[in-house]
Amino acid sequence: MSSPSKSLEYRRVLLKLSGEALMGNEAYGIDPKVIERLAHEIADLCKQGAEIAIVIGGGNIFRGTGLAAAGIDRVTADHMGMLATIMNSLAMQDALERVQLHARVMSALKINQVCEDYIRRRAVRHLEKGRVVILAAGTGNPFFTTDSAASLRAIELGAELLIKATKVDGVYSSDPVKNKDAIRYESLNYDEVIERKLGVMDTTAVVLCRDNHMPLRVLDMTKPGSLLNAARGENEGTLVSNN
Numbered sequence: 001m002s003s004p005s006k007s008l009e010y011r012r013v014l015l016k017l018s019g020e021a022l023m024g025n026e027a028y029g030i031d032p033k034v035i036e037r038l039a040h041e042i043a044d045l046c047k048q049g050a051e052i053a054i055v056i057g058g059g060n061i062f063r064g065t066g067l068a069a070a071g072i073d074r075v076t077a078d079h080m081g082m083l084a085t086i087m088n089s090l091a092m093q094d095a096l097e098r099v100q101l102h103a104r105v106m107s108a109l110k111i112n113q114v115c116e117d118y119i120r121r122r123a124v125r126h127l128e129k130g131r132v133v134i135l136a137a138g139t140g141n142p143f144f145t146t147d148s149a150a151s152l153r154a155i156e157l158g159a160e161l162l163i164k165a166t167k168v169d170g171v172y173s174s175d176p177v178k179n180k181d182a183i184r185y186e187s188l189n190y191d192e193v194i195e196r197k198l199g200v201m202d203t204t205a206v207v208l209c210r211d212n213h214m215p216l217r218v219l220d221m222t223k224p225g226s227l228l229n230a231a232r233g234e235n236e237g238t239l240v241s242n243n
Contacts, residue, residue, distance in 0.1 A: 009233030010161035012051040012127060015042070016150035017165050019059035019088055021221055029060060030091050039095035041227050042132060046101060050231050051127040053157055054134045055150040056092060058084025064142070078142035082109055085146060089136035090114065096132055103132040108140030108149070120156050127157065147201040151208040162214055163230050164201065165221035170238035171200050187239045200240060209240070216240040 017038070024031030042052060064081030068074040089105045093115075096103040104126050105115035116122070118135060126133045138149040147164075154162040171193075172182040190210035193200050200206065200218060209216055219226045219237030229236040 008048055008050055008231050010159075010231050011049065012053075012157070012159050013045075013161045013163055013231055014053045014055065014150060014154035014157065014159040015163045015165060015227070016147065017054065017056045017092075017221070018146075019057035019061060019063075019084065021165065021167065022056070022088060022091075023060045030088070035091060035095045036098075038221070039092070039099045039101070041221075041224070042096065043099045043101055044225075045227050045231055046130070046132065048228065048231070051130070052132050053123070053127065053153060053159065054089075054092065054132065055138075055146055055153060056085055056088045056134065056136070057146040058082070058088055060084075061087060075142040079109075082137040082140070085138060086111060086115065086136040089134040092134055101132055102130065103134060105134045105136055108135070108137040111137075124157055133157075145202050145205065147205040148208065151201070151205040151214065154214055155208065155212045159214070161230065162209065162216045163227065164216060164218045165227070166218060167220065167222060168218075169220040169223065171198055171218050171240070173198075185238050186235060187241070187243070189242055190240060193240055206240075210242060213242055 022030045022034055024034035058081045061084035062080045064078035067077035067080060086107055093103045093105050106118040106123055107115050108118045110117055123133050135153050138144055138146050139152060170184045172184050174182045176182040190206055193206055217230045217237055217239050219230055226236050
């Protein structure tokens with residue numbers, strides 16, 4: 001494990017990745033080039049002494065709410081979505097190990113023939129030993145998104161920063177793809193996010209962060225060095241906090 005870098009403002013961070021982000025230009029599943037590039041970005045951050053936990057969604061394989069809308073029982077659909085996050089997490093673990101990082105997948109659902117059960121103290125110990133902890137299966141409960149899982153785990157594990165990596169370089173007043181006049185915010189507070197319905201994360205996740213004073217930075221995962229910049233406290237993307 002590298003010694004802690006003085007350049008890091010946030011040493012322990014939780015990274016939230018959407019499942020769709022792993023697709024790259026593919027229509028479905030995982031683009032190997034995308035996950036390999038992410039692994040190198042995470043490795044660069046680890047070399048600076050950061051402790052990294054990751055929560056990955058499953059929308060590139062199954063999305064529970066979408067399945068429920070199609071007529072599948074909501075609880076069953078959400079469990080299918082959780083299994084999709086486990087598949088993504090195993091893929092990320094493999095990618096990290098191929099760049100010589102030690103990684104552990106910990107699942108909120110009991111599936112210990114393929115990964116560890118999530119136990120908070122054990123997860124903290126993995127982080128302290130320099131291992132990347134990949135937190136799968138959301139919260140383990142239906143009706144909760146992986147955004148809520150990311151907020152919850154960040155707070156539980158004592159993260160200093162929650163990073164939401166997207167395909168957009170921050171939070172905008174409206175969809176920048178549809179509206180060229182959309183304004184990008186450099187910083188926001190959590191109440192503004194809720195009142196303006198900016199869709200940064202679901203409301204449960206936002207309230208969890210607000211009430212537990214967890215700063216959130218939304219950034220463009222496709223930009224090289226963005227994760228390291230965020231951990232250094234640089235003005236990358238949009239910072240959401242209680243200020």
